[in-house]
Amino acid sequence: MSIAELSVRELGRKLRSRDMSAVELAQWTLDKAEASQRSLDAFIRILPEHAIAAAERADEELAAGTDRGPLHGIPYGAKDLFDIEGLPTTCHSRLGLDAVASADAAVVKRLTRGGAVLIGKLATHEFALYGPDPDLPFPPARNPWNRDHITGGSSSGSGAAIAGGVLRIALGTDTGGSIRSPASFCGTVGLKPTFGRVSRRGCYPLSWSLDHCGPLARTVGDAAAMLQVLAGFDVQDGDSSERSVDNYSAELDQPVTGLRIGIARSLLSSASDQTVEAVERTAASLRSEGAEVFDVETPPLRLFGTVVRALLLIEGHHVHQTNLRNRLDGFAPLSARRLALGAAYTAPDYLACLKARRLLAEAVSRALTGCDALLCATTPHTAPAFGSSPDPFDPAGPSMTNPFNVTGNPAIAVPVGLSPAGLPMSVQLVGKLFDEARLLRVAAAVERLSGWTTIAGPRLAA
């Protein structure tokens, strides 16, 4: 079995048994990262010296009997929205080329404390907005399953590097679906945790009321291992939760027998037939393992989309107000035009959206009452080709990931197979607030029942 096929847990076993050193693993990953740039452009910056130094520390600590947990010696990448002390946080924008961070982001500190090894900073869309956009200082990441198709975004490099066999885990951010959309299009797992579960300090904001940080990973087990290190209270993040952190791997091997899964059918309104069939197949496989699967009522998809667009553009406009006034040319036109539109909302609009948000969240909580998780799709279709990406402003094609940025519930994208065109298909599972452990248990069952992990990776894997 090649290194690329080993899970985080299996890699950890090899490191602890000295079958492999963290330095060897880091060097293998750096070589893959470098080679992958020719086809995937997943990385904005590869950090060989940083990675080897961290891997040497990881080896020395293991030799001395210090074990920092599930990510000790494990390579990871960070979307270039996360601060790394001494390096620019470019946000994939000309405006960020000289924005050198003075401290590590909270999640990067957690990963360092957990012994993880940072390999590099990953491509995104400009300021995590819309894309892909060719008018930026770095090229857009490419989908390893087909380079002519987009990765989804905005955690585009994270999705490409994992699907391309370079990394097992990466950091992403998710304001309207930016972890789950690239996970869906690239065939990786993407977990947006509960709002407040993972600190956002040191991560460049897009919309503070919707922003979440979390893992993209090759498998559900890898995502659980990464969340274990990321989750926890941060006194310096005003939205961080003091709730205790569960053991996210404890339930992964348990069957779903007796669990109750609600299909959120109103959220499938814009799904292709192929996507609806994937959801139905998933429901049937869960039933076959003894879960009770039934339809539940949720509000119309378009309401969630309108609330997300409004909050994102109003708050995004505020975040970028100074540059919009003084350095408009620094933005790519697509980002600038959209952010400028944030000025066109009024205070009554903002308040109506915040009130609607609460009503929508309570409606989803009612749907989740009596369920262990909800099942719907992650994206309406497989990855579109470059140049044919749907307009996120089109109300006829609202995002299926938006609803859970509105409600704050944890949501995970799980790949379940390939389309006839050879592109990954994904379903989305949604958990109760702060119940990531149960959500991951259902996700692990979906992953296993779909046979996804037995499907060979993309031909373009590095």
Place this chain on the structure above:
Amino acid sequence: MAGSFKAISLAQELDGLVRRAHLDLPDEWRATMLSEFGRMREELETIHRYAATYEGTIDVRRDITADRTEA
């Protein structure tokens, strides 16, 4: 006698809001932005109607995860 406020066109409204925000935008963006603004106003009407379905006050500053029951 005091004058009355009058409805203004969508274009005038957008121009006013952009001016108020102290933005100096390229002329070639105007048509696209106007189209997006028109669509946005229509969508927002739906949200205003939806928000009005609940007549009570809501503390919008409260954490979105607070006080929700998912038994």
